Amino acid sequence: MATRWFGAPVQRLEDPRLLRGKGTYVDDIDLPGMLHAAILRSTQARARIVSIDASAARALPGVSLVLTAEDLGNVLEPSPLLVPHAALTHPRTQLPLARDEVHYVGEAVAMVVAESRYLAEDALDLIDVDYEPLPVVHSLDIARAPDAPLVHADVPGNVAAHLVQQVGNPDEVFASAPHVIEETFLIDRGAAMPMECRGIVANWDPFEEMLTCWISTQGPIPIRNGLAAIFGLPEHKVRVVAPDVGGGFGTKIMMFYPEEILTPFAARKLGRPVKWIEDRREHFISANQERSQFHEVAYAFDDQGILLAVRDRFWHDTGAYTPYGIIVPIITACTLPGPYRLRHYASEFTVLYTNKVPVSPYRGAGRPHAVFVMERIIDRIAGELHLDRLEVRSRNFIAPDEFPWDVGLVYQDGGPTKYDSGNYQAGLEKLKGLLDYDHFREKQEAARQEGRYLGLGIGCYVEGTGIGPYEGAKVSVESDGRVYAATGVTTQGQAHATTLAQIVAEQLGVDIHDVMVTTGDTQAFHWGVGTYASRAATVAGSAMYLAAVKVREKAKQIAAELFEASPDDIELANGKVFVRDSPQKALTLGQVAISANPLRYSYGENARKLMNMKLAGPRPGPALPADRGGPGLEASEFYSPQHGSFASGIHGAIIEVDPATGMVRFLKYAAVHDCGRVINPTIVEGQVHGGVAQGIGGAFFERLVYDTEGQLMNASFMDYLLPTAAEVPPILVDHVETPSPLSPLGVKGAGEAGVIPVPALFASALDDALAPFGLRIREMPLHPCRLHELLREARERQRS
Amino acid sequence: MMQNEEETLAFTEECEIAVTVNGQRYERRVPVRLLLSDFLRHDLRLTGTHVGCEHGVCGCCTVLLNGEAVRSCLMFAVQADNLFLTTIEGMAGTQSELHPIQQAFMEKHGLQCGFCTPGIIMSVHALLHEHPDPSEEEIREGLSGNICRCTGYQNIVEAVKLAAERLRAGRQEVE
Numbered sequence: 001m002a003t004r005w006f007g008a009p010v011q012r013l014e015d016p017r018l019l020r021g022k023g024t025y026v027d028d029i030d031l032p033g034m035l036h037a038a039i040l041r042s043t044q045a046r047a048r049i050v051s052i053d054a055s056a057a058r059a060l061p062g063v064s065l066v067l068t069a070e071d072l073g074n075v076l077e078p079s080p081l082l083v084p085h086a087a088l089t090h091p092r093t094q095l096p097l098a099r100d101e102v103h104y105v106g107e108a109v110a111m112v113v114a115e116s117r118y119l120a121e122d123a124l125d126l127i128d129v130d131y132e133p134l135p136v137v138h139s140l141d142i143a144r145a146p147d148a149p150l151v152h153a154d155v156p157g158n159v160a161a162h163l164v165q166q167v168g169n170p171d172e173v174f175a176s177a178p179h180v181i182e183e184t185f186l187i188d189r190g191a192a193m194p195m196e197c198r199g200i201v202a203n204w205d206p207f208e209e210m211l212t213c214w215i216s217t218q219g220p221i222p223i224r225n226g227l228a229a230i231f232g233l234p235e236h237k238v239r240v241v242a243p244d245v246g247g248g249f250g251t252k253i254m255m256f257y258p259e260e261i262l263t264p265f266a267a268r269k270l271g272r273p274v275k276w277i278e279d280r281r282e283h284f285i286s287a288n289q290e291r292s293q294f295h296e297v298a299y300a301f302d303d304q305g306i307l308l309a310v311r312d313r314f315w316h317d318t319g320a321y322t323p324y325g326i327i328v329p330i331i332t333a334c335t336l337p338g339p340y341r342l343r344h345y346a347s348e349f350t351v352l353y354t355n356k357v358p359v360s361p362y363r364g365a366g367r368p369h370a371v372f373v374m375e376r377i378i379d380r381i382a383g384e385l386h387l388d389r390l391e392v393r394s395r396n397f398i399a400p401d402e403f404p405w406d407v408g409l410v411y412q413d414g415g416p417t418k419y420d421s422g423n424y425q426a427g428l429e430k431l432k433g434l435l436d437y438d439h440f441r442e443k444q445e446a447a448r449q450e451g452r453y454l455g456l457g458i459g460c461y462v463e464g465t466g467i468g469p470y471e472g473a474k475v476s477v478e479s480d481g482r483v484y485a486a487t488g489v490t491t492q493g494q495a496h497a498t499t500l501a502q503i504v505a506e507q508l509g510v511d512i513h514d515v516m517v518t519t520g521d522t523q524a525f526h527w528g529v530g531t532y533a534s535r536a537a538t539v540a541g542s543a544m545y546l547a548a549v550k551v552r553e554k555a556k557q558i559a560a561e562l563f564e565a566s567p568d569d570i571e572l573a574n575g576k577v578f579v580r581d582s583p584q585k586a587l588t589l590g591q592v593a594i595s596a597n598p599l600r601y602s603y604g605e606n607a608r609k610l611m612n613m614k615l616a617g618p619r620p621g622p623a624l625p626a627d628r629g630g631p632g633l634e635a636s637e638f639y640s641p642q643h644g645s646f647a648s649g650i651h652g653a654i655i656e657v658d659p660a661t662g663m664v665r666f667l668k669y670a671a672v673h674d675c676g677r678v679i680n681p682t683i684v685e686g687q688v689h690g691g692v693a694q695g696i697g698g699a700f701f702e703r704l705v706y707d708t709e710g711q712l713m714n715a716s717f718m719d720y721l722l723p724t725a726a727e728v729p730p731i732l733v734d735h736v737e738t739p740s741p742l743s744p745l746g747v748k749g750a751g752e753a754g755v756i757p758v759p760a761l762f763a764s765a766l767d768d769a770l771a772p773f774g775l776r777i778r779e780m781p782l783h784p785c786r787l788h789e790l791l792r793e794a795r796e797r798q799r800s
Numbered sequence: 801m802m803q804n805e806e807e808t809l810a811f812t813e814e815c816e817i818a819v820t821v822n823g824q825r826y827e828r829r830v831p832v833r834l835l836l837s838d839f840l841r842h843d844l845r846l847t848g849t850h851v852g853c854e855h856g857v858c859g860c861c862t863v864l865l866n867g868e869a870v871r872s873c874l875m876f877a878v879q880a881d882n883l884f885l886t887t888i889e890g891m892a893g894t895q896s897e898l899h900p901i902q903q904a905f906m907e908k909h910g911l912q913c914g915f916c917t918p919g920i921i922m923s924v925h926a927l928l929h930e931h932p933d934p935s936e937e938e939i940r941e942g943l944s945g946n947i948c949r950c951t952g953y954q955n956i957v958e959a960v961k962l963a964a965e966r967l968r969a970g971r972q973e974v975e
Contacts, residue, residue, distance in 0.1 A: 011906055018914030019902040021848015021888035028847035195852045195915040195949050246915025247949050280853040493913030493950045682909045689952030717857035725943035725953040
């Protein structure tokens with residue numbers, strides 16, 4: 001029996017290289033004659049640029065080039081709007097370098113290129129910019145105030161977009177509902193913070209007339225096409241490579257960050273390679289952020305705890321620009337109903353500009369906010385009716401026989417928000433077991449007797465994953481039998497070199513170590529979009545599967561001709577191709593690959609052996625028959641999903657709160673996750689662990705604090721606290737596998753999942769732990785200081 | 801205006817240093833303001849040592865200096881003059897086998913994007929030298945100077961436990 005690769009917890013193929021320090025991240029690339037760039041960034045959140053004097057910087061020895069807006073010629077164009085939408089009436093995107101006005105602290109104003117980064121930064125200090133400060137919009141509250149200053153003078157009310165969607169007839173339901181509650185919820189800004197900052201190396205080759213850029217990005221193909229357009233080059237003369245990428249989490253699925261235009265511009269102008277590497281401070285003030293929303297919610301329910309209707313009106317902070325359109329708030333609106341049978345839902349959102357770093361999706365992308373709101377609602381219903389929180393969830397869950405379930409809203413990809421499959425109750429039952437739910441109340445009571453405050457929190461979610469438009473893959477068997485596989489998506493830690501190899505190895509009957517996967521290099525594969533929206537395994541994985549199946553069938557056909565057998569009787573296993581009944585008379589896959597190329601002069605051992613075998617002799621007709629589909633064992637295939645597939649999960653945690661300090665400790669954390677069929681359980685669990693850790697950061701420590709002047713007050717790891725091993729608890733993970741009927745492999749996305757329910761369950765656990773104080777959490781994140789403040793207010797309320 | 805004379809001097813002053821890295825001695829003339837991390841990465845082309853924050857918090861740039869874990873972004877190259885450094889490239893040596901710590905990270909899926917990994921391996925090396933049989937709490941405490949944004953630390957902790965066990969069982973000298 002051949003080895004099964006799909007579904008096996010195999011070790012990662014990328015590890016030996018990365019563990020030895022032999023990875024190649026952008027900053028590891030060193031080209032002869034390379035120069036180094038540094039960016040001068042706006043110190044003002046909103047100001048008019050009166051003048052820029054760069055003469056002293058230009059005169060500094062070792063400086064090759066100083067660029068300001070006026071030096072960019074026709075390259076000084078706003079970046080493209082990546083995802084237009086009819087509701088986005090006032091889109092604004094950023095110029096590579098600010099002209100006339102700056103709109104956030106950190107906006108690029110000038111670039112210096114010098115012999116070293118040290119010199120380039122010296123030169124930045126010599127550039128004199130005269131700013132005339134203008135009133136600043138530093139928060140959502142200011143942005144939506146009646147007489148708010150304007151972030152963009154030509155955008156009235158700071159409103160970029162306004163979208164209303166409705167399912168059913170909520171007004172009617174509200175009018176007759178037994179219970180109606182209104183509440184507001186606030187989620188503040190956070191950021192992805194990959195350990196590797198952004199970066200680019202650009203090289204212009206005058207002999208090939210070719211531009212090559214290595215970029216720490218999640219989407220090299222759109223960037224290649226964009227750079228070709230900007231510089232008037234043929235697309236095949238621009239190569240963009242995402243080499244090893246040190247984490248992305250959404251912040252690197254963006255185009256264009258200004259440096260991605262400025263660096264190749266400088267390289268072409270100077271005729272020398274140029275490198276720009278973002279430092280951490282720059283990352284804090286120029287890499288996109290997310291999360292900030294304010295929700296006003298009304299919800300109606302009956303005496304049994306059945307949720308009847310929801311009305312959600314929210315305001316979404318998009319920062320100074322809308323590079324990514326309104327994807328994030330659309331996802332929020334569509335994610336809010338979650339696993340619940342919600343038939344009457346009114347959703348309305350307004351996207352507002354602020355003088356802050358622009359917003360684009362960060363792992364979870366609008367979902368943690370929506371789940372926070374919905375799970376707060378469910379908990380409150382349980383509390384009002386004195387029902388068990390899990391029981392209320394069970395009563396409202398969509399049942400397994402109700403799929404496909406159409407939520408009734410248009411999703412971010414323009415398709416329906418239509419759940420393909422799911423089994424939410426199964427996940428809940430597993431979670432109960434993992435948390436020993438039925439005995440928790442006793443433990444909680446016992447702890448309270450000792451003056452300790454334990455709380456249990458729950459968060460359920462449904463996550464749209466695996467969206468289109470499409471991805472492709474090429475699979476090609478080389479003469480030595482190794483398989484080369486390429487796709488346009490990128491990898492920033494998800495182990496695609498392993499999981500995609502598992503898919504290919506399974507179909508071709510080879511060892512995964514013989515499958516060489518290339519991702520994120522436009523020279524290797526130039527169709528597709530990128531890695532985002534938990535879609536690579538689903539969409540690129542399906543394309544990879546289809547290409548491998550095609551190669552397998554071709555191998556069978558060719559072997560059948562050589563063995564004079566039927567293709568149906570040919571098997572592929574252990575790198576060999578043979579007739580089922582006579583495995584001793586086998587060809588290697590490499591030999592079949594050589595045979596599949598009758599026009600090639602073949603070399604090497606495989607070719608020699610093949611000659612000696614004297615298999616099927618000369619035949620009449622063309623050497624490469626028309627129905628062969630071209631030479632070689634090679635195929636390219638594409639996969640375009642009908643619509644997104646919807647993964648789900650339920651997480652729970654038991655925490656202990658110290659009411660005196662606001663400090664919280666996780667005593668237990670459990671996650672039950674359903675991403676359809678699992679390609680590699682170890683890797684999926686790793687994704688969940690990492691997501692949860694990021695979620696804990698986002699729920700507890702990570703809040704970007706801006707002052708009234710729009711200055712980010714905590715722009716360092718000393719002040720913006722990422723969770724360490726000391727804060728993140730051990731995480732129990734279990735799976736429910738509900739295959740997706742949409743894709744050939746039955747898989748759904750897994751990358752973002754872990755982060756999504758954490759703010760919701762954190763709030764749920766805090767409410768539970770601090771019930772004696774009558775606390776109701778309505779905001780995220782909750783730093784210990786803020787929690788302490790809320791507790792003090794609650795105590796004062798109780799006293800009065 | 802141009803910087804004063806004293807600052808100009810600091811920008812351009814250079815110094816001869818001799819540093820032993822992974823057993824090999826390097827003699828170089830370097831600017832006095834050159835960070836040790838940049839010296840390793842760009843002058844010696846030992847790019848396995850990564851730079852994640854340049855302010856001494858993330859731990860990506862951790863190397864061993866005379867056996868102790870230090871952050872190479874918080875030191876100048878000139879401060880390493882006449883000292884002995886070990887970087888990730890020196891862990892497995894030239895043999896084909898990985899160091900037991902590296903091997904354990906592979907088996908326990910202790911890395912994802914790999915960017916923080918070299919720094920973590922170096923920290924773990926120092927940790928296990930000091931605590932050959934660490935408790936989970938000691939491991940988590942020992943790792944708390946290194947930030948990983950991908951793994952949630954769980955499999956890193958498992959990898960450290962496995963590495964500790966094997967290092968104790970085997971006769972490998974942890975230096």
